Every structure is written in C-alpha cells, then in structure tokens.
Amino acid sequence: xxxxxxxxxxxxxxxxxxxxxxxxxxxxxxxxxxxxxxxxxxxxxxxxxxxxxxxxxxxxxxxxxxxxxxxxxxxxxxxxxxxxxxxxxxxxxxxxxxxxxxxxxxxxxxxxxxxxxxxxxxxxxxxxxxxxxxxxxxxxxxxxxxxxxxxxxxxxxxxxxxxxxxxxxxxxxxxxxxxxxxxxxxxxxxxxxx
Amino acid sequence: xxxxxxxxxxxxxxxxxxxxxxxxxxxxxxxxxxxxxxxxxxxxxxxxxxxxxxxxxxxxxxxxxxxxxxxxxxxxxxxxxxxxxxxxxxxxxxxxxxxxxxxxxxxxxxxxxxxxxxxxxxxxxxxxxxxxxxxxxxxxxxxxxxxxxxxxxxxxxxxxxxxxxxxxxxxxxxxxxxxxxxxxxxxxxxxxxxxxxxxxxxxxxxxxxxxxxxxxxxxxxxxxxxxxxxxxxxxxxxxxxxxxxxxxxxxxxxxxxxxxxxxxxxxxxxxxxxxxx
Ligand SMILES: C[S@@+](CC[C@H](N)C(=O)[O-])C[C@H]1O[C@@H](n2cnc3c(N)ncnc32)[C@H](O)[C@@H]1O
Numbered sequence: 001x002x003x004x005x006x007x008x009x010x011x012x013x014x015x016x017x018x019x020x021x022x023x024x025x026x027x028x029x030x031x032x033x034x035x036x037x038x039x040x041x042x043x044x045x046x047x048x049x050x051x052x053x054x055x056x057x058x059x060x061x062x063x064x065x066x067x068x069x070x071x072x073x074x075x076x077x078x079x080x081x082x083x084x085x086x087x088x089x090x091x092x093x094x095x096x097x098x099x100x101x102x103x104x105x106x107x108x109x110x111x112x113x114x115x116x117x118x119x120x121x122x123x124x125x126x127x128x129x130x131x132x133x134x135x136x137x138x139x140x141x142x143x144x145x146x147x148x149x150x151x152x153x154x155x156x157x158x159x160x161x162x163x164x165x166x167x168x169x170x171x172x173x174x175x176x177x178x179x180x181x182x183x184x185x186x187x188x189x190x191x192x193x194x
Numbered sequence: 195x196x197x198x199x200x201x202x203x204x205x206x207x208x209x210x211x212x213x214x215x216x217x218x219x220x221x222x223x224x225x226x227x228x229x230x231x232x233x234x235x236x237x238x239x240x241x242x243x244x245x246x247x248x249x250x251x252x253x254x255x256x257x258x259x260x261x262x263x264x265x266x267x268x269x270x271x272x273x274x275x276x277x278x279x280x281x282x283x284x285x286x287x288x289x290x291x292x293x294x295x296x297x298x299x300x301x302x303x304x305x306x307x308x309x310x311x312x313x314x315x316x317x318x319x320x321x322x323x324x325x326x327x328x329x330x331x332x333x334x335x336x337x338x339x340x341x342x343x344x345x346x347x348x349x350x351x352x353x354x355x356x357x358x359x360x361x362x363x364x365x366x367x368x369x370x371x372x373x374x375x376x377x378x379x380x381x382x383x384x385x386x387x388x389x390x391x392x393x394x395x396x397x398x399x400x401x402x403x404x405x406x407x408x409x410x411x412x413x414x415x416x417x418x419x420x421x422x423x424x425x426x427x428x429x430x431x432x433x434x435x436x437x438x439x440x441x442x443x444x445x446x447x448x449x450x451x452x453x454x455x456x457x458x459x460x461x462x463x464x465x466x467x468x469x470x471x
Contacts, residue, residue: 069444070444070445070446070449071414071415071442071444071445071446072419072422072449072450073449074449084443084444087415087444088229090226090228090229091228092226092227092228092418093227093228096419096449098226098228098229098415099415099444100226100228100229100269100415100416101269101271101412101415102229102232102233102269102271103269103271114232117232118228118229118231118232121200121228121231122228149200
C-alpha cells in the first residue's frame with residue numbers, strides 16, 4: 001500500500017462528504033483500526049439548525065473514539081473529530097482546532113473547503129485529504145489547496161459515489177493523487193502499520 | 195503550507211496586524227490565524243489587492259479605507275435568542291439566583307449588532323428584572339455598535355427570531371416587542387433604557403465594572419489561546435463571587451488557563467459560575 005499516493009509521514013486525515021456521505025463514512029470510518037495513528041477530521045454536510053447525531057451514530061460503529069469538535073480542542077492522533085452543525089471546523093495549527101461562524105461557503109457551514117485549506121496550511125505534506133460523495137462543489141478548492149501544499153488527496157470514484165458531482169468537480173479543478181473506491185481506501189488505510 | 199507562498203502570506207499577515215495595531219490601536223495580533231487568513235484573503239479579493247502588503251499600504255494611508263476593511267477582521271453573525279436552550283437555561287437556572295440581588299449588572303461582551311442584548315433585555319423584562327438591571331453591551335466594531343443601539347432588524351428575520359424566542363421559553367409573542375415599518379422591525383426602546391453601549395476591546399482594554407453575569411458568545415472562537423486567557427481573565431476579575439459566565443455552544447473553559455476559577459453551572463449550555471474564593 002505504500003507509494004506515491006500516501007504521505008511518507010501521515011499526521012492527519014481530513015474527510016469531506018455531502019449527499020450520501022453518511023453511508024460512505026460508515027464504511028470508511030468503521031474500517032479504521034484501534035491504534036490508527038493519524039488524527040481524523042470530518043466535515044459531513046448536515047442541517048444547520050439542529051444538533052447533529054453523527055457522533056452518536058459513528059461512536060457505535062467505529063473502533064476509534066469519535067467526538068464533536070470544540071473550539072481550541074487539542075489535536076489527538078487516533079481520534080475522529082466531526083465538525084459541529086453551523087460552525088466551520090478549521091485546523092488552527094498542529095496542536096489545536098478552531099471553530100468559526102464566518103459566512104457560509106457554497107451554501108455550507110461547515111464547509112469542506114474551509115477545513116481542507118486550513119489543514120493544508122497546518123499540516124502541509126503530512127496530510128491526506130479524502131473527498132467522498134456529494135451533490136455540490138464543496139471540497140474542490142480544498143483538494144487543490146492540499147495538493148499545492150504537498151499533501152495527498154484521494155477522491156472517491158465518481159461511478160461508485162451516490163452523488164458524483166463533488167468528486168467530479170474536484171477532479172476537474174485540481175485532480176487527485178488517487179481515484180478510489182471505498183474498499184480500496186479502507187485497504188490502503190489499514191495497510192498502514194499502527 | 196510550508197510551501198513558500200503560505201509562508202510569505204503568513205509573514206505579511208503578521209506585518210499587517212502589527213501595522214494595524216500601531217496605526218489604529220486595533221489589536222488583532224492574538225486572533226486565531228486559521229480563520230483570519232481566510233478573511234484577509236476575502237478582503238484582498240474584494241479590494242483587488244494582489245498581496246497582503248498592498249492591503250497594508252492602503253490601510254495605513256487611508257483611514258476611511260480601514261473603516262471598510264475592519265469589517266473583514268471581525269465576524270458579525272448574530273441572531274436573537276440564538277441557541278434557544280442557552281436562553282432557556284439563563285431564564286430557568288440563572289435568573290432565580292440573579293433575583294436575589296437588589297441590583298444586577300450584566301456584561302454582553304462582543305455584542306455585535308445587538309441581537310443578543312435585545313434578547314436578554316426581553317428575557318429580563320419578562321422575569322421582572324429589567325428595571326433593576328444595567329447591561330453593558332460592548333464590541334470593537336463601531337458599525338455594529340450603532341446597529342446594536344438602533345435595535346432595528348429586517349422583518350424577514352423575525353420568523354427565525356420568533357421561533358427561537360418561543361423555544362427559549364418566551365412568555366408572550368416576540369411581536370409584542372417591536373413595530374414593523376418599511377420592511378424593518380423596530381424594537382421598543384424601553385427595553386434598552388438600561389443598556390450602555392460602548393466600545394471596548396477584550397484584547398486591549400481592562401475591566402470597567404463589577405458584574406453578576408457575563409455573556410460572551412462566539413467571540414472567543416476568534417481568539418488564540420493566549421488571547422482567550424486574557425479575555426477570560428477579565429471576566430473572572432469583573433465577576434462577583436458566584437457570578438455567571440455564559441459562552442457560545444462550542445466554546446469552553448476547559449482548554450484555558452482559568453478553568454479552575456469557575457465551576458460548571460449548566461454544562462450543556464456552557465454556563466459557568468465564578469468560584470466563591
Ligand atoms: C460572531 S459575533 C457574536 C455576536 C453575539 N455575541 C452572538 O453570539 O450572537 C463576534 C463579535 O465579536 C466582536 N469582537 C471581535 N473582537 C473583539 C474584541 N477584541 N473585543 C470585543 N469584541 C470583539 C466582533 O466585532 C463581533 O461583533
């Protein structure tokens with residue numbers, strides 16, 4: 001599984017998903033084994049006006065601890081952090097996250113672009129971005145930013161995605177280091193020791 | 195991106211914040227960098243500046259330009275009774291304690307265009323406390339403070355505000371408190387007779403009064419940890435013993451330096467109580 005599509009030293013993974021994302025995330029996140037070292041951050045587009053059930057849902061199916069982000073929460077490897085509804089989730093630096101109420105980006109708060117761009121600035125080459133199914137164009141700029149900063153990006157195979165628009169837009173804008181089906185993503189991630 | 199362009203961007207950003215501080219005494223140097231980068235990029239696009247230093251040049255030399263640009267340094271998002279459960283907790287858990295004081299002082303720090311202040315004033319009026327309360331409503335954004343004092347909001351926003359008001363345990367109808375005119379809802383000025391609107395920065399100013407309750411919501415998220423510690427230090431100094439501090443729904447004291455000065459009071463709503471000693 002080693003190779004040019006994974007960072008040599010992987011400290012963090014950022015994941016973006018929209019329509020159809022909960023199903024895809026179920027497959028991907030549940031496959032991450034105990035002892036998985038990188039910190040994992042997820043933006044799944046959700047309604048802005050009610051509490052999110054994602055942490056509860058994924059807490060039951062994941063081997064790794066799952067939490068909702070809080071402002072200035074320290075970053076911990078091997079933990080899955082979800083963006084809360086109606087806040088952008090940003091990576092402040094390698095040690096902490098930040099939240100913001102800045103304006104919605106492409107109709108979304110949380111926005112995938114905002115997470116990915118901030119993570120690119122903080123983790124540069126030690127970052128992997130994964131963009132999954134979705135019916136909008138969020139994430140395309142973010143994927144491009146991650147790659148510009150030297151990180152790697154995987155995009156879900158559009159033919160497998162429940163909504164192909166998001167993966168397709170990202171591929172059109174900035175390309176990807178790998179276009180993968182979910183099961184292939186899981187294998188590659190599990191292939192990383194620790 | 196240790197890639198050159200971000201490195202230079204951050205360097206120029208640092209210089210810009212220093213320049214703004216030296217020139218206008220607005221101190222954004224302790225703001226969370228991740229969201230500040232984005233806002234400065236927006237300002238650069240908006241004002242057609244290729245580099246941060248171009249923006250800096252105009253900011254230093256054109257004070258009227260700075261007045262416009264400052265809108266990009268701060269985020270003015272607010273709603274009446276935003277997070278209704280917070281206001282419900284104030285009404286049900288905090289008000290009964292406040293009632294025991296002969297007079298009540300409240301500090302709304304970072305009040306933006308006033309939605310939070312007017313919400314609190316309505317809540318206090320309904321609980322019979324408004325007459326003996328003074329509210330200090332502070333912010334660094336002069337435009338926001340003017341709007342806050344006006345208490346005039348677009349009628350389109352009233353549906354959302356009303357839903358929040360009801361969910362927050364409002365005892366009447368939100369429309370009891372405003373009149374509509376020309377597409378605006380104008381709130382009853384009687385509500386803010388006891389409100390002092392003032393320019394005050396959590397980054398550079400000090401404590402100005404003893405208070406029983408500080409409500410500072412979604413302001414600390416824009417600060418880095420050191421500046422958060424400064425701000426919470428001010429709150430801790432301003433609060434009477436057993437006074438209350440309410441934060442935004444995703445903010446908390448647990449990662450900061452002053453956590454041990456406070457007890458959690460309504461943990462889910464991020465309402466804390468200053469310890470007695
Ligand atoms: C997102 S608004 C929060 C409005 C309101 N508290 C609410 O929760 O609805 C953030 C506010 O913090 C203000 N602010 C930013 N820096 C500040 C500082 N150093 N001192 C005081 N207020 C500040 C901004 O001008 C803005 O009005």
